[in-house]
Amino acid sequence: MVIVVGSGAGGATVARELALAGIPVTVIEKGPSIEPKNAFHQYEPSEDGMDLLKTACVGGSTVVSAGNGVRVLEDELKSMGVNISSELDEVEDELQVGVLPDTHFGKGTKLLMEAAESLDIPVSKMPKFIRVDECKPCGKCSLGCPKDAKWSSRDYMKEAQQAGAELYSNCRVTELLVKDGQLKGVKLVHSADADNPDFETFLESETVVLASGAVETPRLLQKAGIEAGKNFFMDTFITVGGILNKIKFNKEVQMNALIKMDNFILAPHFSSFLAQELEERGAKDKDILGLMVKIADEPSGRVEQDGIIQTNTLQDVRYLAEGAAVAGSILSAAGVKPDTIVSTHPRGAHPGGTAAVGDIVDENLETTIKGLYVADASVLPVPPGAPPILTILALAKRLARHIIQKKSD
Ligand SMILES: Cc1cc2nc3c(=O)[nH]c(=O)nc-3n(C[C@H](O)[C@H](O)[C@H](O)COP(=O)(O)OP(=O)(O)OC[C@H]3O[C@@H](n4cnc5c(N)ncnc54)[C@H](O)[C@@H]3O)c2cc1C
Numbered sequence: 001m002v003i004v005v006g007s008g009a010g011g012a013t014v015a016r017e018l019a020l021a022g023i024p025v026t027v028i029e030k031g032p033s034i035e036p037k038n039a040f041h042q043y044e045p046s047e048d049g050m051d052l053l054k055t056a057c058v059g060g061s062t063v064v065s066a067g068n069g070v071r072v073l074e075d076e077l078k079s080m081g082v083n084i085s086s087e088l089d090e091v092e093d094e095l096q097v098g099v100l101p102d103t104h105f106g107k108g109t110k111l112l113m114e115a116a117e118s119l120d121i122p123v124s125k126m127p128k129f130i131r132v133d134e135c136k137p138c139g140k141c142s143l144g145c146p147k148d149a150k151w152s153s154r155d156y157m158k159e160a161q162q163a164g165a166e167l168y169s170n171c172r173v174t175e176l177l178v179k180d181g182q183l184k185g186v187k188l189v190h191s192a193d194a195d196n197p198d199f200e201t202f203l204e205s206e207t208v209v210l211a212s213g214a215v216e217t218p219r220l221l222q223k224a225g226i227e228a229g230k231n232f233f234m235d236t237f238i239t240v241g242g243i244l245n246k247i248k249f250n251k252e253v254q255m256n257a258l259i260k261m262d263n264f265i266l267a268p269h270f271s272s273f274l275a276q277e278l279e280e281r282g283a284k285d286k287d288i289l290g291l292m293v294k295i296a297d298e299p300s301g302r303v304e305q306d307g308i309i310q311t312n313t314l315q316d317v318r319y320l321a322e323g324a325a326v327a328g329s330i331l332s333a334a335g336v337k338p339d340t341i342v343s344t345h346p347r348g349a350h351p352g353g354t355a356a357v358g359d360i361v362d363e364n365l366e367t368t369i370k371g372l373y374v375a376d377a378s379v380l381p382v383p384p385g386a387p388p389i390l391t392i393l394a395l396a397k398r399l400a401r402h403i404i405q406k407k408s409d
Contacts, residue, residue, distance in 0.1 A: 001026060002207045002403060003186055005173045005220070008060015009392040010376035011211030012153035012160060017400030019163035023407055026203065027157070027165060028188055030172040030212070031056035036152065039063040039144025047215075047308045051347040052234055054213060058169050059154035061213070061349070062389060066141045066255040067130040067150045068267075069097035072384035072391050080381060081363040087394035095151045097390070099125035100256060104137055108249030108289050108334075109256045109268045115333035116259055121326065126258045126267060139251045139270060174200060176208065176224040176372065183208060183371045207371045207403065210355075211396070214378040218303045218354040221374075226367055228355045232301030232310060233383035234348025238320055239271035240327040241290025242340035243283045250285045255292065259330075264295045264323035265386055266330070273344040281340060289336050293323030296385025299353045312346060320346065350388050352377035365399045375399050 002018055004011045007029040018025040031042055034057045042055040042063070054061045071088050078085070091097075105113075105125075116123040130141075134149035141150060161167055170191045177184040185204035193199035210217045218228035250270040259266040269292035275285045301310035312320075324343055332338045355361055355378035365373045375396040377388055384391065 001205050002209060003028065003203055003205045004209045004211055005186065006060060006210070006212035006376065007058045007157050007167065008153050008211060008213060008376065009062050009389050010396040011209070012059065012156040013393045013396035014209050014211060014375045014400045015165045016156040016160040016163070017397055018403065019160040019165040021404045023404060025160070025165045027160070027167045028171050028173050028186070029058050029167065029169045030191055031058065031169065033058040033169045036063055036144045036148045036154070037146040050308060050310050051345060052308070052351060053347060053349040054215070054351065058157055058167070059152045062152040063144060063154060064142045065150070065152065065389060067128045068255055068387040069095060069127045069129045069390050070387045072386045072388055073380060073382065074391070076382055077357065080358050082357055082395070082398070084391065084394040084398055087397040088390060090397065091390050091393045095129035096131070097127045097129050100128055100130060100132060100253060104132065104135065104253050105256055106137060106249065106252030108244070108247045109252055111334040112268050112289070112291065112330060113257050115330045118333055119329060121259055121330065123257055123259045126256050130253070135253070137251065137253045139254055141254055173212065173220065176220055177202060178224050178369060181369065183369050209373045209375050209399070211376040213376050214351040214354045215303055215308065217374055217376055217378045219305055221355060221360065221367065222305065224369060226360060226369070228360045228378070229303040231299045231353040231356050231359065232303050232308060232351065233297050233299040233353045234301070234310070235294055235350035235383055235385055236297040236312065236316055236320065236346045236348050237292050237294040238324065238346050239269050239274060239290045239292050239344045240324050240331065240341060241271065241274040241288050242331055242336040242338070242342065243278060243281060243287050244289040244334070244336050245287050247289050248286045249289050261323070261326065263319040264293050266323060266327055267292045267294070271344050274342060277342045278340060289331060289334060291327040291331060293320060293327050294385060295319040295323065296383035299383055303354050350377065350384070352380040352388065353383065354378045356381045364402045365395065373399055373403070
């Protein structure tokens with residue numbers, strides 16, 4: 001039996017592939033199983049001194065994703081001996097990644113795209129994994145889709161369970177069981193009894209796949225004596241926006257367009273922080289037009305047992321400032337009053353890098369402990385500065401195939 005820790009992007013994918021191949025698999029997920037529309041309740045509190053967005057529930061952070069499907073780090077991984085091109089093709093096919101029809105582009109997004117074009121800034125439609133027939137644009141992707149119209153790892157998890165995978169939700173893995181360098185299984189506890197070792201139980205296996213995300217995975221590895229946790233990044237972003245009365249952009253499909261520049265990307269994005277900032281000017285959510293500025297931040301952070309050390313480097317600040325300047329020009333050209341343009345504080349939603357390929361795991365995503373693998377954003381070698389889900393899925397599929405091959409040897 002294979003134990004998979006976490007049911008997000010990486011975990012659900014490994015579980016599905018293994019279950020479909022007839023391999024017994026048990027997934028242990030810290031969070032509950034929820035209706036997608038309630039996902040916003042599952043955001044975890046951020047670590048001190050930073051604003052990092054992630055959710056704990058069956059499906060992990062994919063349940064609150066914007067549905068953006070972009071191939072990232074394909075060449076970087078290939079140069080490290082990890083070729084995921086065919087898995088990426090497969091993932092794009094299964095998630096039916098594609099741009100949305102005109103019916104799903106709102107007025108605000110169209111204005112921003114036209115404004116970028118008028119400034120000779122190349123803009124394209126964002127590839128999405130949203131089921132068009134089920135999607136009624138409402139702007140709530142990142143709160144949890146009210147119509148369940150967006151692919152999430154819940155979909156893969158359901159298929160895994162139909163194929164025989166076991167899912168223990170509301171259960172947290174607290175430690176790996178390693179004796180004399182040999183992997184024996186995991187310790188786990190019901191989430192309600194978290195931190196009370198008296199309630200811990202054990203699950204035995206010589207094959208464990210860690211997919212608990214780039215913050216929790218390194219913590220479990222550290223407890224097993226592996227020096228994971230350095231090289232942390234989160235694709236830092238800000239949202240820059242201002243007032244365009246009654247634009248109702250907050251109800252549109254978010255991040256439906258993409259502007260790629262050398263040092264950052266931009267995508268149409270509403271943030272309620274902007275409305276709060278502009279409240280004194282009489283602005284409500286419906287009056288805000290915004291653009292997200294996202295950078296590949298330098299991987300200078302570190303995950304420790306009791307916190308994350310992360311600072312914005314001089315380069316990060318420079319790239320965010322460059323992005324904010326371009327965003328301001330586009331917003332102004334789209335009709336936003338320039339003297340109302342403000343920015344949110346920096347945030348992150350793509351934690352990664354803390355058990356990187358070539359450092360903590362090898363090209364088969366195995367650690368120095370035999371049978372202990374990692375299949376989440378921790379293994380990304382460098383910050384993508386763009387949506388990583390497709391790449392995590394492809395890496396997890398490739399890992400599942402490796403395990404299937406090993407089991408059949
Ligand atoms: C608001 C938001 C929007 C986003 N939009 C996009 C997008 O449009 N496109 C895109 O590509 N990316 C997007 N992302 C990023 C993407 O969701 C993440 O990069 C991706 O989900 C990370 O996958 P993962 O497998 O590393 O972790 P996750 O998907 O977060 O899964 C980790 C799982 O492990 C569980 N877990 C943690 N610790 C334990 C433990 N000890 N025991 C058991 N279970 C545990 C967690 O509860 C969680 O379910 C977005 C993220 C956010 C927050």
